[in-house]
Amino acid sequence: MAKAMWLLLSLLFSFIIFSAAKEFQSPHLSRLYEIHDRERSPAPVQETAVHGLLMRLLPSHASSFQFRIISKEKCNGKLCFIIRNHPSANQDASPEIIIEGVTGVEISAGLHWYLKYFCSAHISWEKTGGVQLDTVPKPGSLPPVPHDGIFVQRPIQWSYYQNAVTSSYSFSWWDWKRWEKEIDWMALQGINLPLAFTGQEAIWQKVFQRFNFSTSDLDDFFGGPAFLAWSRMNNLHGWGGPLPQTWLNNQLVLQKKILARMHDFGMTPVLPAFSGNVPAAIKSRFPNARVTQLGNWFSVNSNTRWCCTYLLDPTDPLFVDIGKSFIEQQIKEYGRSSHIYNCDTFDENTPPSDNPHYISSLGAAIYEGMQSGDSTAVWLMQGWLFSYDPFWQPPQMKALLHSVPIGRMVVLDLYAEVKPIWATSNHFYGVPYIWKVPIIPSFFVLSFGLKSLAPLNSRI
Numbered sequence: 001m002a003k004a005m006w007l008l009l010s011l012l013f014s015f016i017i018f019s020a021a022k023e024f025q026s027p028h029l030s031r032l033y034e035i036h037d038r039e040r041s042p043a044p045v046q047e048t049a050v051h052g053l054l055m056r057l058l059p060s061h062a063s064s065f066q067f068r069i070i071s072k073e074k075c076n077g078k079l080c081f082i083i084r085n086h087p088s089a090n091q092d093a094s095p096e097i098i099i100e101g102v103t104g105v106e107i108s109a110g111l112h113w114y115l116k117y118f119c120s121a122h123i124s125w126e127k128t129g130g131v132q133l134d135t136v137p138k139p140g141s142l143p144p145v146p147h148d149g150i151f152v153q154r155p156i157q158w159s160y161y162q163n164a165v166t167s168s169y170s171f172s173w174w175d176w177k178r179w180e181k182e183i184d185w186m187a188l189q190g191i192n193l194p195l196a197f198t199g200q201e202a203i204w205q206k207v208f209q210r211f212n213f214s215t216s217d218l219d220d221f222f223g224g225p226a227f228l229a230w231s232r233m234n235n236l237h238g239w240g241g242p243l244p245q246t247w248l249n250n251q252l253v254l255q256k257k258i259l260a261r262m263h264d265f266g267m268t269p270v271l272p273a274f275s276g277n278v279p280a281a282i283k284s285r286f287p288n289a290r291v292t293q294l295g296n297w298f299s300v301n302s303n304t305r306w307c308c309t310y311l312l313d314p315t316d317p318l319f320v321d322i323g324k325s326f327i328e329q330q331i332k333e334y335g336r337s338s339h340i341y342n343c344d345t346f347d348e349n350t351p352p353s354d355n356p357h358y359i360s361s362l363g364a365a366i367y368e369g370m371q372s373g374d375s376t377a378v379w380l381m382q383g384w385l386f387s388y389d390p391f392w393q394p395p396q397m398k399a400l401l402h403s404v405p406i407g408r409m410v411v412l413d414l415y416a417e418v419k420p421i422w423a424t425s426n427h428f429y430g431v432p433y434i435w436k437v438p439i440i441p442s443f444f445v446l447s448f449g450l451k452s453l454a455p456l457n458s459r460i
Ligand SMILES: *[C@@H]1O[C@H](CO)[C@@H](O)[C@H](O)[C@H]1NC(C)=O
Pocket: 210, 211, 212
C-alpha cells in the first residue's frame, strides 16, 4: 500500500527543481571546476546562445541588449553577472543595456533579473503564469540601472534542476521546440546543472548489443516512454514497452540537440551511469554472472512479470565492464562529457543485503565503472532512498556514501524542505550535498497542504 501511494505521489513529481550546494572544498571538486572553466564553450558561442534566447523571448528588443562573457577574475573568482547602462545608450540604434557574465547561464540570469526588477516582467512555466512581458518599455525607453551597475554573485557553484522521473512524466512527450523553450527557461533561472537523460535507451541498446544481448532481450527491459524512469532505476522492466527503433533513434537525435544547446549556454549537463540494472536475459547470456533478483516494487494485477528485476553483483567483473562501456559509448556519441554522472541503484528498492561491506562494494563498483570510462568522473546521487526506506540506517548510509573518496560523490538532499537528511546524517557524513526542494503545487496540496510551503522561505 505504501508503495502504491508513493507511486501515485511520484506521478505528481513531474517537476522537481533546485539549487544550493553547500559550499564545499575538496581537491577533486576544485579540479573539476577548473576543468569546467577550461572546457566551457568559447565566449562567442555562449554570447550567441544568449542572443538566440533573446530573439525567441523578446525579438522586438533584439538590439537593445549587448551580452559579453567575462572572466571569473572579474567576479572575485566566482560566477556572477553585471548589468550596466550601455556607454552609448543615447545614440540611435545603440544597445541600451549591457549584461556581462562568466557563462551564458549567468548572462541569461542577468537578463531575467533586469526584466523582472527593472521592467516588472514575469517569466515562468505556463502553469505558473507563463511569460508576461507587456510591461517591458519599448526599445529606446528601457529603464537605466543605477550608475554603478548591478553586480550579482552566485553564492554557490551549482543550481541543479530536475528529478529522474521528470524524464518520463513530462519530457518523453517533448519535441525539440518544447525542449528549446525549457532550456531557455533554465538559463533564465540560472540553472547550470540539469539532468540530460534523453535518448539513453539508444545508448544502452548499443552497449548491451556489444555484450551479446538481442533486441528482444531489450524489449523486456526498456519500459514505455511514460515509465522510463522505473525501467532505468530497476523498479519495473518492460512495462509500457517495447520501444520502437524509430523512437530510440529519434530520442538520440533529440539528446544531441539538447546537449549541444546546454553546452552552448555553458551549462553542465549530467549524463546517466550504470547502476547494476541488467535485463533478465543476463541469466541465459551469461549463465555464470552473479545476479540478484530484487523484490516486488510494484506489480499489476499481482502479475510479477514486470517487477522483481535483476541487479548485477558488484563482485562480478561484468559490472565494471558494462559501466565503463556505457560511459565510453556516451562520450563517443556526444563527443564530450561534463564529467558528472547520475546513478541511483536503490531508488525505492531495498538492497538484497544490509551488510555494509556489500553496500560499500556496490558503490565502489558503480564508481569504478564511471571512472574507467572517464577518469575525472563525479557521481551525483539522489538522496531519495534515505528518505524513503528505513532500511538505510547510519551504518548502511555511511557504507554507501563512503564507498568512494570524498569529493567524488555529490548527494542531492531531495526532499530537504520537509525531511532534511543532512540534519540527521551529520551533513551526509562529510559528503558534499545539494539542498533541494520539489516545487509542484499539486504535490504539496495533496500530501501536506499548502502550509508546508510557508516554512520554506525561512529555510532557503
Ligand atoms: C559475444 O559473442 C561472441 C561470439 O560468441 C564472443 O566471441 C564474445 O566474446 C561475446 N561478447 C561478450 C562481451 O561476451
